[in-house]
Amino acid sequence: xxxxxxxxxxxxxxxxxxxxxxxxxxxxxxxxxxxxxxxxxxxxxxxxxxxxxxxxxxxxxxxxxxxxxxxxxxxxxxxxxxxxxxxxxxxxxxxxxxxxxxxxxxxxxxxxxxxxxxxxxxxxxxxxxxx
Amino acid sequence: xxxxxxxxxxxxxxxxxxxxxxxxxxxxxxxxxxxxxxxxxxxxxxxxxxxxxxxxxxxxxxxxxxxxxxxxxxxxxxxxxxxxxxxxxxxxxxxxxxxxxxxxxxxxxxxxxxxxxxxxxxxxxxxxxxx
DNA sequence: GTTATTGCAAACAATTTGCACCCAC
DNA sequence: GTGGGTGCAAATTGTTTGCAATAAC
Numbered sequence: 001x002x003x004x005x006x007x008x009x010x011x012x013x014x015x016x017x018x019x020x021x022x023x024x025x026x027x028x029x030x031x032x033x034x035x036x037x038x039x040x041x042x043x044x045x046x047x048x049x050x051x052x053x054x055x056x057x058x059x060x061x062x063x064x065x066x067x068x069x070x071x072x073x074x075x076x077x078x079x080x081x082x083x084x085x086x087x088x089x090x091x092x093x094x095x096x097x098x099x100x101x102x103x104x105x106x107x108x109x110x111x112x113x114x115x116x117x118x119x120x121x122x123x124x125x126x127x128x129x130x131x
Numbered sequence: 132x133x134x135x136x137x138x139x140x141x142x143x144x145x146x147x148x149x150x151x152x153x154x155x156x157x158x159x160x161x162x163x164x165x166x167x168x169x170x171x172x173x174x175x176x177x178x179x180x181x182x183x184x185x186x187x188x189x190x191x192x193x194x195x196x197x198x199x200x201x202x203x204x205x206x207x208x209x210x211x212x213x214x215x216x217x218x219x220x221x222x223x224x225x226x227x228x229x230x231x232x233x234x235x236x237x238x239x240x241x242x243x244x245x246x247x248x249x250x251x252x253x254x255x256x257x258x259x260x261x262x
Numbered sequence: 263g264t265t266a267t268t269g270c271a272a273a274c275a276a277t278t279t280g281c282a283c284c285c286a287c
Numbered sequence: 288g289t290g291g292g293t294g295c296a297a298a299t300t301g302t303t304t305g306c307a308a309t310a311a312c
Contacts (some may be wrong), residue, residue, distance in 0.1 A: 052213055103250075106221075111213070114249070118243055118245070176303070
């Protein structure tokens with residue numbers, strides 16, 4: 001198990017830990033670029049990639065193709081509107097024991113999971129019906 | 132509720148229905164481009180977008196940013212390796228009743244959901260430990 | 263004829279990569 | 288001094304958009 005982390009990786013982990021919400025790579029870049037020892041965008045991506053492989057951050061890829069990163073502590077799931085893109089967080093999570101079983105059954109080290117529901121929110125639903 | 136579909140949309144729906152696996156937009160394009168009345172890539176994207184909003188296809192966005200489309204009948208979930216990208220389909224799905232409850236609670240018309248587990252597969256796990 | 267649909271190519275945006283520089287050890 | 292880590296800019300890739308040509312009704 002690799003334990004060494006680069007300074008950039010540490011900075012990113014710290015940032016993610018202090019944030020409630022998930023951040024995109026670009027968000028992180030904007031946040032960390034300033035300062036005398038600013039961070040480059042490529043470094044952000046490289047660090048996130050490494051952290052991902054260690055299971056220290058979790059990634060949620062939006063349908064836009066953009067990825068959102070968060071420190072692994074959170075376990076939030078979402079209800080996402082296919083029309084306006086609004087994303088509502090939900091608290092419930094009915095899969096923890098399934099995760100445990102899958103891990104054993106498939107010899108697969110599971111770091112985290114994503115659960116997303118897609119459809120139309122109450123604002124977009126009426127619009128669809130008139131279309 | 133819109134019911135009219137363009138010829139392109141119909142062709143794509145037909146194709147997705149005959150396929151067991153999910154297809155990327157590019158896959159669909161390759162499949163439908165030939166023939167005297169070939170389909171353009173932009174049309175594929177536009178048709179998929181429309182079908183998505185009607186809840187007729189479901190979309191799974193890979194961590195690569197590429198999206199896979201399938202006809203809405205399938206309800207497969209996956210175990211995906213963060214290192215090699217291998218994706219194992221799993222049969223179980225413990226969220227159907229939660230989906231029902233959320234739909235009511237949030238006034239949200241849910242078309243489908245995605246459930247993905249991420250980690251390291253048994254082949255990549257040993258490599259990580261040596262790193 | 264009018265309107266919606268399509269194909270093509272150019273535009274976009276997020277991400278990745280090549281390479282030279284630099285800091286830590 | 289050596290090697291990994293980094294910044295910059297160029298390259299890549301999936302997707303979207305502008306627009307003129309075409310099909311549908």
